[in-house]
Amino acid sequence: MIIEKILNNNVLLTKNHKGKEIIVMGRGISFKKSPGDYVDDYKIDKIFLLNENEFTSRLTELLNDIPVSHFELTNDIVTYANSVLQTELSDKIYLTLTDHIHFAIDRYEKGLELKNALLFEIKRFYKKEFTIGLEALRMIEQATGLTLEEDEAGFIAMHLVNARMDGNEMKSTLKMTKIVQDVLNIVTYHFGIVLDESSLNYSRFLTHLQYFSMRVLRNETNNSGEDFLYNQIMKTYIQAFACVQKINDYLEKTHGQSLSKDEQVYLTIHIHRVTERNSIEN
Secondary structure (H helix, E strand, C coil): CCCCCEEEEEEEEEEEECCCCEEECCCCCCCCCCCECCHHHHHHEEEECCCCHHHHHHHHHHHHCCCCHHHHHHHHHHHHHHHHCCCCCCCCCHHHHHHHHHHHHHHHHHCCCCCCCCCHHHHCHHHHHHHHHHHHHHHHHHHHHHCCCCHHHHHHHHHHHCCCCCCCCHHHHHHHHHHHHHHHHHHHHHHHCCCCCCCCCHHHHHHHHHHHHHHHCCCCCCCCCCCCHHHHHHHHHHHHHHHHHHHHHHHHHHCCCCCCCCHCCCCCCHHHHHHHHHHHHC
């Protein structure tokens, strides 16, 4: 392959044996090279075939609009994440995470802070991904000199969660949708109310249910939890806790899984928040 364009020391444009334009990444693959030189095949870590579908088209467009160093940062983060998680993340993360990192840096430089409303939950339920997110912040600081807030580690963690590949994306999505809808139905019938889908609490509850359903399908539930907090929540939010027990029964019957004490606590709090205003109005 012949180098057509050098984006930086680690990223270049070339064509494969079929004449299709590709982006090639590899540590030092462009170092001391010039357009017209041969690509060192042994240095290739990642190849993106361009203009073949919407993803690669958007990736090409993105690389024309942002510093290539941000794309390189994403590659370093994804490589590290794959080694820690012992998995292969979807290629789509190169688009979504690069875009996020670019705007995170842009927001920081403009003094705009974006809070992560789900940070506490991400820390508790996606510990590995969050730890990788913290390491990603260190990489970003090393590359740019900017110290991003911990909220960004949470956002990066969720990009990693969403990029997990299981080979049954559509099938899993349908199953997740079914779980979310069933849980919403349980809440609705238990309280005899119609939830306000325009409220912030509903949006947060729905987001929690989406990630919760992922954990159910991946069998990532566990038996951890603090007895003190669990007992306090049980006594404080009696109706919401009773609703959670119905959800637990549903999961045991349909998926053979029981809710951990931690998950019962979070679901109870979310359900209390999302139903409190409706109950008062009724």
